[in-house]
Amino acid sequence: MDIQIIVDSCCDLTPALRNLLRVSVASLKIDVGSIHYVDDERIDTKKLIADMKAYKNAPSTACPSPDEYAALMEKSEESFVVTLSGKLSGSYNAACVGREMVLERSPEKKIHIFDSESASAGETLIALMLRDRIDGGHSFEDIVAEMTAFIARMKTRFVLEDLSNLVKNGRISKVAGLLGGMLSLRPIMGDDGHGSIVAIEKVRGTQNAMRRLVELIAEGTREAAASSLTMVLSYCNCPERAMMLKKEFLEKCAALREVILVPTSGLSTVYAYDGGIVLAY
Numbered sequence: 001m002d003i004q005i006i007v008d009s010c011c012d013l014t015p016a017l018r019n020l021l022r023v024s025v026a027s028l029k030i031d032v033g034s035i036h037y038v039d040d041e042r043i044d045t046k047k048l049i050a051d052m053k054a055y056k057n058a059p060s061t062a063c064p065s066p067d068e069y070a071a072l073m074e075k076s077e078e079s080f081v082v083t084l085s086g087k088l089s090g091s092y093n094a095a096c097v098g099r100e101m102v103l104e105r106s107p108e109k110k111i112h113i114f115d116s117e118s119a120s121a122g123e124t125l126i127a128l129m130l131r132d133r134i135d136g137g138h139s140f141e142d143i144v145a146e147m148t149a150f151i152a153r154m155k156t157r158f159v160l161e162d163l164s165n166l167v168k169n170g171r172i173s174k175v176a177g178l179l180g181g182m183l184s185l186r187p188i189m190g191d192d193g194h195g196s197i198v199a200i201e202k203v204r205g206t207q208n209a210m211r212r213l214v215e216l217i218a219e220g221t222r223e224a225a226a227s228s229l230t231m232v233l234s235y236c237n238c239p240e241r242a243m244m245l246k247k248e249f250l251e252k253c254a255a256l257r258e259v260i261l262v263p264t265s266g267l268s269t270v271y272a273y274d275g276g277i278v279l280a281y
Contacts, residue, residue, distance in 0.1 A: 003134050004076040008091045009039040010084045011123035012234045012262040021131045024072045026064035028267045039266035063091040069098030078110040082126050085195035086115045117195035118156040120268040121232040122280035156191040159209045161275030214248045224255035231281040236264040236272040
């Protein structure tokens, strides 16, 4: 029996990727004032962006319940689950509770939950690697070991054109948001290696930040073997920017074998906001 992959909906997917990866998705929920969204394949992210711009306060989000995770885990004898960083969301904890519920009833099942220590493109990249190893016939235990090591070395980076939603959600200070707006500073941000967000550099202007992002990744992957890495690049309502970055990455980062472009899901859109770029490699 095929090992199933379950992801939460912060894993950015196109319809083609969803079919390729054969994933089941546990949907997060998003409330923008009185407007309620379920983050599934039917969500209209352009409308979500417009609603967020019109709303003065922070959108609220809710992770899938343990029962929702448990219902998906019941469908297969063996499951891998990929969630948002446990330091950014309750999704990982909910999946862990769901796992315990299932194992109480069916102790013979194998279920492993991966805290992505990332989000968005990072979850997508992990799902791609999982599908490759499952289809390659690797054992459950070997996949756990391989993917745990992969997550530990995976890097997540992002540049946001608009900081206001991060300020509203308490991810950065109001002073930092004000300076970003007044001085056109664009922080290049990333993971700290343990699932939390840190600022890496502050660059003046969006285009300069994008160029510097390419430079940083070219520098950081210089020692890797040629054509040895895959990058997933998620973009929020800016396909032209994503295509330009893909071209730049492939030209300047010899270690990259491919760059996979995906539009942000609903949850990723809440945090990346209009014009945001998130990538993992």
